[in-house]
Amino acid sequence: MIIEIDNISKQIGKQTVLDHISLELVSGRIYGLKGKNGSGKTMLMRAICGLIRLTEGEIRIDGECLRKDISFPHSVGILIESPGFLNYDSGFRNLRQLASIKGIASEERIREVIARVGLDPADPKPFRKYSMGMKQKLGIAAAIMEEPALLILDEPTNALDESSIQKLKQILQEAKEKGTLILLSCHDTEDLLKLSDEVIEIQEGRVISQWKVEQV
Amino acid sequence: MKHKSYQGRAILRYELRQEVRCKKKQYIFPMLLALWHCILQWNRTKGSLEASLYVERFLEGMPTVIPGSMNSFLIPGDWLLFLVVLLYFNGKFAKDFTRDMGLQLLVRSESAVQFWNAKWLLCVYHVCLYYIAAYICIVGFVMISGRYGAVPSGMLDKTLWTKVGLQLVLPILAMSALCIWQLVLSYLTGFTISTLLVCTLLIVSAYFTKWYLPGNLLMKIRVQELLAEGIGIRKMVLYTFFLLAGGILAGYCRMKRMDYIP
Numbered sequence: 001m002i003i004e005i006d007n008i009s010k011q012i013g014k015q016t017v018l019d020h021i022s023l024e025l026v027s028g029r030i031y032g033l034k035g036k037n038g039s040g041k042t043m044l045m046r047a048i049c050g051l052i053r054l055t056e057g058e059i060r061i062d063g064e065c066l067r068k069d070i071s072f073p074h075s076v077g078i079l080i081e082s083p084g085f086l087n088y089d090s091g092f093r094n095l096r097q098l099a100s101i102k103g104i105a106s107e108e109r110i111r112e113v114i115a116r117v118g119l120d121p122a123d124p125k126p127f128r129k130y131s132m133g134m135k136q137k138l139g140i141a142a143a144i145m146e147e148p149a150l151l152i153l154d155e156p157t158n159a160l161d162e163s164s165i166q167k168l169k170q171i172l173q174e175a176k177e178k179g180t181l182i183l184l185s186c187h188d189t190e191d192l193l194k195l196s197d198e199v200i201e202i203q204e205g206r207v208i209s210q211w212k213v214e215q216v
Numbered sequence: 217m218k219h220k221s222y223q224g225r226a227i228l229r230y231e232l233r234q235e236v237r238c239k240k241k242q243y244i245f246p247m248l249l250a251l252w253h254c255i256l257q258w259n260r261t262k263g264s265l266e267a268s269l270y271v272e273r274f275l276e277g278m279p280t281v282i283p284g285s286m287n288s289f290l291i292p293g294d295w296l297l298f299l300v301v302l303l304y305f306n307g308k309f310a311k312d313f314t315r316d317m318g319l320q321l322l323v324r325s326e327s328a329v330q331f332w333n334a335k336w337l338l339c340v341y342h343v344c345l346y347y348i349a350a351y352i353c354i355v356g357f358v359m360i361s362g363r364y365g366a367v368p369s370g371m372l373d374k375t376l377w378t379k380v381g382l383q384l385v386l387p388i389l390a391m392s393a394l395c396i397w398q399l400v401l402s403y404l405t406g407f408t409i410s411t412l413l414v415c416t417l418l419i420v421s422a423y424f425t426k427w428y429l430p431g432n433l434l435m436k437i438r439v440q441e442l443l444a445e446g447i448g449i450r451k452m453v454l455y456t457f458f459l460l461a462g463g464i465l466a467g468y469c470r471m472k473r474m475d476y477i478p
Contacts, residue, residue, distance in 0.1 A: 012475075046476075046477065049323060050323075051319075051322075051323075051475070051476040051477065052475045052476070052477065053473055053474070053475055067472075070326070071325075071326065071327045071328040071329070071331075071472075072322070072323050072325070072326055072327075072328075073323075074326060076323055078319070078320070078323055080319065081315075082316075083316075084315060084316020084317055084319075085316070085317055086234070086238070086317060088238070094317075097230060098317070098320055098321070098324070100226055100229075100230065101223055101226045101227055101230065101321060101324040101325070102223060102226075102324050103222065103226070142320060
């Protein structure tokens with residue numbers, strides 16, 4: 001998968017949230033977005049998911065223009081902002097219902113990913129009784145369960161403890177080896193460096209630098 | 217890879233299940249309102265009202281308002297309350313696909329058009345359930361109060377379909393069209409303004425007996441007046457179909473162009 005971001009801009013009201021961004025992202029890499037709150041990280045992720053209409057420029061995914069040729073990427077797993085599920089259903093039931101939309105992930109696969117993120121697939125506890133960390137883990141499980149070609153994780157380390165971050169790193173490495181293109185953002189630079197291959201620094205909607213972690 | 221229409225149908229199935237599972241409390245209100253209507257009719261007529269009239273008098277509305285008369289500002293409360301609450305619930309969940317589970321469904325749909333198809337079908341389903349909940353309550357009341365046998369034989373003659381049209385098909389169609397337009401407006405202006413706009417249209421309808429003001433098609437008395445004026449039921453049903461189709465078309469255009477952000 002190749003994502004070509006060609007000089008994109010987005011204005012909301014009078015505010016420019018994305019300002020002439022051009023990037024090329026390729027599969028089998030983990031890209032980390034670095035920037036302050038309100039710098040445009042989440043908006044860039046939303047743009048790549050096809051969730052916003054660009055004021056200028058275009059995004060092509062494997063040559064198909066987003067919001068013109070396709071509405072959303074064909075195979076994408078997302079965790080944007082806080083993970084939200086049906087409050088009265090267990091983690092497993094939530095994911096099973098979500099998986100029924102595409103019909104790709106089997107029940108066995110759902111159990112596997114729930115266990116992989118450190119939750120118990122047999123836990124009958126409803127989602128509303130989950131702690132913040134458990135909710136975050138379930139959000140990650142939902143994003144990866146269909147083995148998407150593009151994985152977008154906004155602040156995936158939120159509310160996760162050190163061992164869970166290590167687990168997340170393993171999950172991302174495995175996905176990367178399978179050829180998944182991963183884009184994630186993090187407040188904590190240390191976590192971002194741990195998880196990413198390349199870091200893209202964003203400030204006031206502009207990309208100010210892009211560098212490989214191994215070079216640091 | 218499965219076809220996009222498979223995802224569209226799966227989203228609709230999912231949403232229909234959720235409508236019954238988590239939003240079932242919404243349907244208590246029309247049932248309570250219908251029950252209140254039945255009790256009121258029962259008390260007014262001291263239990264002598266014919267069974268079919270319980271159905272016919274529900275949401276019957278009012279005759280054309282004559283400006284300057286005593287009832288200039290008397291809009292039927294039960295009619296307005298029934299519709300405003302339906303619009304409130306419809307508008308409240310209009311943009312639920314921009315966050316949480318809705319966002320996950322949207323992205324998995326792979327197509328904004330498929331998603332909109334599921335959304336407007338769900339809207340029609342919601343309106344049908346809302347009306348049916350109220351009428352089930354009335355029929356239940358009639359049966360329990362032992363007046364089921366009093367259904368006049370006239371209900372089963374050739375005018376039956378006109379009656380069914382008046383009681384259910386026309387109001388459900390007209391309300392579905394209004395709700396779909398409310399969805400489209402809420403994507404443009406947000407929940408509060410869209411709901412206010414549609415409610416204003418309903419209130420304006422109460423003051424002007426015009427067949428093209430959809431509020432009139434939601435009042436049985438007004439429909440009878442329009443029929444007496446020579447406007448056929450077929451014309452009214454066709455008009456609501458056009459209104460519905462226009463809303464669906466506008467929704468397609470809006471869904472393709474909008475930002476899916478809360």
